[in-house]
Amino acid sequence: MAMINCPECNSQMSDNAETCAQCGHILEKPSRGFIGTGFKWMFILFNIFMFGLMYMSMGNTEESNNIVQFAAGMGISMLIAMWVMGNVILGGITYLTRVKQ
Ligand SMILES: [Zn+2]
Incomplete structure (x- = not known):
């Protein structure tokens, strides 16, 4: 203290x-509210998840799991569209719940 x-x-x-x-x-x-903190972390985790998904779907699909094969099947452009959309939504909420100085 x-x-x-x-x-x-x-x-x-x-x-x-x-x-x-x-x-x-x-x-x-x-201080961010509980919801604001939650969305901030969701935003960060979503980016890590999407990056990992993109990285893995471009690599060897033989060793990958169902999620990665599904992502690879959707195609890279679809993944990027999903990524951007998720960022706009989560980023928007994160922005709205930001700390007002
Ligand atoms: Zn005083």
Whole structure:
């Protein structure tokens, strides 16, 4: 637990405190909500998943599993379209749930 200075009255306060004990200034913490964090991770995992899928579907399909064979069957252009669409949707939600400064 660190001590910070209140931006309003400059007195010492805990960074865990939501309001200053001296002047009552409300400290706004940059924090994503639970949903925002979830979508941010979904966005990251989706990109890793799609990248892996693309990489594997371009490689040797004999050793790959059903998901990769299905992805390879859809074709690279379809995969890219899916990737872009997923990014637009997830990215849009991530953007909307971003921390407002
Ligand atoms: Zn204060």
